[in-house]
Amino acid sequence: MTMDELTQLLRQIERSAFRLETRSEYNAPGEAALFRAFFEGKALPPRNPETDPWLRMTADSVNAGRIWRRVHVVQRPLSRYLQFELIGYLGNQLAGEDIRIASRDDQPGPLDELNLDFWMLDDGTVFVMHYDQDNRLVDIEPATTNADAFRKQRDLALAHSIPLADYLPTARDELLRSSW
Secondary structure, eight states, rough: OOHHHHHHTTTTOOOOOEEEESSSSOGGGGGHHHHHHHHTTTOOOOOOOTOOOHHHHHHHHTTOOEEEEEEEOOSSSHHHHHHHHHHHHHHHHHOOOOOEEEEEEOOOOHTTTTTOOOOEETTTEEEEEOTTTTOOOOEEEEEEHHHHHHHHHHHHHTTTEEEHHHGGGTTTTTTTSSSO
8 A cells, every 4th residue: 555545544534533653754855955955944835734635634633523643653763764753742632632752761671662663543443554674665565463452552652742842842852843
């Protein structure tokens, strides 16, 4: 499955979308120029539902009563990519997505089993994200196991995470920029 196909399914959710991110690096072709510009200190375009189709889709879905949540499991020191992504999440928040951070540094034991990226749609349909050694998305496949295991991972991630707004001040020294 491609990301475009998954996006079409996300447009059709009835109740909720949940994303678990566990990697410290992602190599998304669409982000390469922004990633470089971020670290060169260049002005970046505004990222909000009016400027970004993904965020528009998210905002429209949230405004229709659906819940969008994301937990990113991180470990310090934050990678350069995570520094970039944490700031980028501010746009997701503007769209109404509940962004949360779970730190392996604060809770290493409980978070050890969270090591697989996935999307869960409407609390039951799960798509596992597969990446290559260069952190590029290579495949998205429907989960072959019962969704209960993924719901447990989701619940564990949510229980051991804090809102992005609470996490950002703790990472201030590592962040290269303070706004998107």
